[in-house]
Amino acid sequence: MYLPGLKSVSKTTDSVVRWLGYNHNDAPAEGSFYDCQNISTALYPVLTVRGRRASQGTSGFMKATCVRDGVLYWTQGVELYRENTKIASLPLAGSVQRQIIAMGAWVIVFPDGVRYNAEDGTVDTLGVKNTAASVQVTLCKYDKTAYTDYVVSGTAPEDTAKLWLDTGETPHVLKMYSTSAKDWVSVGTTYVRITATGLGKGVALYDTVKVSGLTGYDDLNGDMIVYAADDDGIMVAGIIDAAATVTGTITVERELPELDYITECNNRLWGCSNKTNELRACKLGDPANWTSYMGLNTDSYAVTVGAPGRFTGAVTFLGYVLFFKEDCLLKLFGTKPSNYQISQTNCRGVQQGSEKSLVIVNETLYYKSPVDVVSYDGGLPSSISEALGNVAYKNAVAGCVGGKYYIHMQTAAGENRVFCYDVEHGLWSREDDVQITAFYSKNGDGYMVMENGSVLKMEPDGTTPDGREGLSERWWAETGMIGIGELNAKYLNRFQLRVWLPEGSTMTVKVRYDDGDWITAKTVRGGRNASLLVPVVLRRCDHAALRLEGEGVFKLFNMNKVMQVGGAVK
Known part of the structure; x- marks a missing residue:
C-alpha cells in the first residue's frame, strides 16, 4: 500500500553581482534601481555613493x-x-x-x-562704428598721396603730359598717355581718401567696412575694402572728379552680424x-x-x-x-x-x-x-x-568629468x-535635484555653477583630496518589483546583502511587500571591519521591493535573493 506523497517546494537562490545604476522603467533589469539619489557607478560593478562636491x-x-x-x-x-x-x-x-x-x-x-x-x-x-558731420574726399594713389594735376574733361586733352580724368565714360576713368601705344590708357586702380577726425579709429588694413552718408557719391557708399587706415580716415578703391567736402552724417562701420x-x-x-x-x-x-x-x-x-x-x-x-x-x-x-x-x-x-x-x-x-x-x-x-x-x-545643461556625461534637466x-x-x-x-546653470572643466577637474551663484568642484571618483572617501548628503536607492518574473506560485524568503560600511556610516534597509508601504527591516552602522553581511528576513509575499538609504560611504557588492517556488496554481 502506497500513500500519496507531497512534492517539496523548491527553493532557489539568485545573486546579483553587477549593479546597473538607474532604470526608471516599470520592470527594470535585475541589479537596476527604479529610483535613487546620490548613487554612482564609478566603481562598477560595485555600487557606491557619488563623489563629494567641494565649495x-x-x-x-x-x-x-x-x-x-x-x-x-x-x-x-x-x-x-x-x-x-x-x-x-x-x-x-x-x-x-x-x-x-x-x-x-x-x-x-x-x-x-x-x-x-x-x-x-x-x-x-570686433565691431566699429565711427561718424562725422563732414568729411574730405580726395582722389589719391595707393601710397595715399593725392592726385593734384590732372585734366577733367569728356574729351582727350591736347597736353599729354598731364593725367586725364575722362568724364565721357561711366564710371569716370583716370587715364595717362602711353607713348608706346600712342593712345590714352587707364591708370590701374584709383583710390579715394575719406578723412575726418576719428573717422578711421579702430579700422585696420583690408577690413571691409560699410560707408554711408556720402551724398552725391553713390559708388563710395556700401561695403568697401579698406586699403589704408589711420585714426582720422580710411582709403578705399574708387574715383571722384575732384577733392571736395561732404556734409551730413557720414558713417564708417565694421559690422558684426x-x-x-x-x-x-x-x-x-x-x-x-x-x-x-x-x-x-x-x-x-x-x-x-x-x-x-x-x-x-x-x-x-x-x-x-x-x-x-x-x-x-x-x-x-x-x-x-x-x-x-x-x-x-x-x-x-x-x-x-x-x-x-x-x-x-x-x-x-x-x-x-x-x-x-x-x-x-x-x-x-x-x-x-x-x-x-x-x-x-x-x-x-x-x-x-x-x-x-x-x-x-x-x-538641459551638460558637462564632462572623468569620462562621464553629467546633465541637468527639468x-x-x-x-x-x-x-x-x-x-x-x-x-x-x-x-x-539641485539647479545647475553651467558646467565647465579646468585642468582635468569638473565644476558646476549653481543657480544661487555658488560653484562646486565635482569629484566623481568618490574621494576627497586628502584621500578620505565619503559623502555628507543622504543617499538612497530603490529597486523595482522583485519576484514578478516568476509566473508560478512562489514567495520571497529573504535577502542577503554584502556591503562595505566603514565607521561613521549608516544604512537602513526598507521593504515594501506586494506594493504596500515601506517598512523598516534593518538598520546597520559601519564598523572597523567595514565589510558586512546584512540578512533581511521577509514576510511571505508574492513580490517585494527594497529601499537602501543612509549617510556616509558605502559600497554594495552583491545581493542574494532566496525564493520558494511552487506549481502553477497559486
Missing part, C-alpha cells in the same frame, strides 16, 4: 564660461572676468544671453563683440542666425571681418539654408562644424569658401533651450534632443536614455534632475 565660494552668478589654457573666463552682468579679476566691461545689457569663444590668443564675447588678448592683456571690440550660436573651427568663427536663416563664417584668422569678399581663400563666407525652423545649437566635432535645428543636423564640408558645402540630415536635433547639452566625451558627441538624450559619432544619433523612463525633460513641471551617464559602461545614475 569654491560664490561666483557672483556667472553666466557664460570658457576655459582657455587652464584659465577660466566668465561673465557676470556686464563684466568679463579672468578667474576672479575683471578685465573688461561689456556694452550690451546684463540680461543678454552671452557666449565666450576662444580663438587663438583671443577670448571673444558674443554678441557684445568684445575681444581680450590672453597673451598681452589688451581689449578691443547677429548670430545666435557660435563655434570655432579651423581658425574661423562660425555662427548661425535665426533672423536671416544663414550660416556665417568670419575671414580666416580675423573674427572682426564677416563681409570680406576679395576672391581669396581667406574670404568670409555666408549661405542661406533651406531648412525651416529655428537654429538650436552649434558645435565643432571631429573637425567639422555642426549646426542643429530640432529636426535636422547641418554639417559643413570643405576647406575654403570656394568648396564649402552643407549637408543636411533629417534626424533628432538639439532641443530648443538645450544648446548647452552639446558635450564631447571620448570622441563622441552627446546632446538632448526633443525626445531623448542621444549620442552622435558622425552617422545618425542613437538614443542612450531608455533608462530615464517615460519622463519628458527640457532645458521636468515639464519645472522639477530639477541631475543625472550622470557612465560612457564606458553605458549606465545612468541619478545624483540629486
Whole structure:
C-alpha cells in the first residue's frame, strides 16, 4: 500500500553581482534601481555613493564660461572676468544671453563683440562704428598721396603730359598717355581718401567696412575694402572728379552680424542666425571681418539654408562644424569658401533651450534632443536614455568629468534632475535635484555653477583630496518589483546583502511587500571591519521591493535573493 506523497517546494537562490545604476522603467533589469539619489557607478560593478562636491565660494552668478589654457573666463552682468579679476566691461545689457569663444590668443564675447588678448592683456571690440558731420574726399594713389594735376574733361586733352580724368565714360576713368601705344590708357586702380577726425579709429588694413552718408557719391557708399587706415580716415578703391567736402552724417562701420550660436573651427568663427536663416563664417584668422569678399581663400563666407525652423545649437566635432535645428543636423564640408558645402540630415536635433547639452566625451558627441538624450559619432544619433523612463525633460545643461556625461534637466513641471551617464559602461545614475546653470572643466577637474551663484568642484571618483572617501548628503536607492518574473506560485524568503560600511556610516534597509508601504527591516552602522553581511528576513509575499538609504560611504557588492517556488496554481 502506497500513500500519496507531497512534492517539496523548491527553493532557489539568485545573486546579483553587477549593479546597473538607474532604470526608471516599470520592470527594470535585475541589479537596476527604479529610483535613487546620490548613487554612482564609478566603481562598477560595485555600487557606491557619488563623489563629494567641494565649495569654491560664490561666483557672483556667472553666466557664460570658457576655459582657455587652464584659465577660466566668465561673465557676470556686464563684466568679463579672468578667474576672479575683471578685465573688461561689456556694452550690451546684463540680461543678454552671452557666449565666450576662444580663438587663438583671443577670448571673444558674443554678441557684445568684445575681444581680450590672453597673451598681452589688451581689449578691443570686433565691431566699429565711427561718424562725422563732414568729411574730405580726395582722389589719391595707393601710397595715399593725392592726385593734384590732372585734366577733367569728356574729351582727350591736347597736353599729354598731364593725367586725364575722362568724364565721357561711366564710371569716370583716370587715364595717362602711353607713348608706346600712342593712345590714352587707364591708370590701374584709383583710390579715394575719406578723412575726418576719428573717422578711421579702430579700422585696420583690408577690413571691409560699410560707408554711408556720402551724398552725391553713390559708388563710395556700401561695403568697401579698406586699403589704408589711420585714426582720422580710411582709403578705399574708387574715383571722384575732384577733392571736395561732404556734409551730413557720414558713417564708417565694421559690422558684426547677429548670430545666435557660435563655434570655432579651423581658425574661423562660425555662427548661425535665426533672423536671416544663414550660416556665417568670419575671414580666416580675423573674427572682426564677416563681409570680406576679395576672391581669396581667406574670404568670409555666408549661405542661406533651406531648412525651416529655428537654429538650436552649434558645435565643432571631429573637425567639422555642426549646426542643429530640432529636426535636422547641418554639417559643413570643405576647406575654403570656394568648396564649402552643407549637408543636411533629417534626424533628432538639439532641443530648443538645450544648446548647452552639446558635450564631447571620448570622441563622441552627446546632446538632448526633443525626445531623448542621444549620442552622435558622425552617422545618425542613437538614443542612450531608455533608462530615464517615460519622463519628458527640457532645458538641459551638460558637462564632462572623468569620462562621464553629467546633465541637468527639468521636468515639464519645472522639477530639477541631475543625472550622470557612465560612457564606458553605458549606465545612468541619478545624483540629486539641485539647479545647475553651467558646467565647465579646468585642468582635468569638473565644476558646476549653481543657480544661487555658488560653484562646486565635482569629484566623481568618490574621494576627497586628502584621500578620505565619503559623502555628507543622504543617499538612497530603490529597486523595482522583485519576484514578478516568476509566473508560478512562489514567495520571497529573504535577502542577503554584502556591503562595505566603514565607521561613521549608516544604512537602513526598507521593504515594501506586494506594493504596500515601506517598512523598516534593518538598520546597520559601519564598523572597523567595514565589510558586512546584512540578512533581511521577509514576510511571505508574492513580490517585494527594497529601499537602501543612509549617510556616509558605502559600497554594495552583491545581493542574494532566496525564493520558494511552487506549481502553477497559486
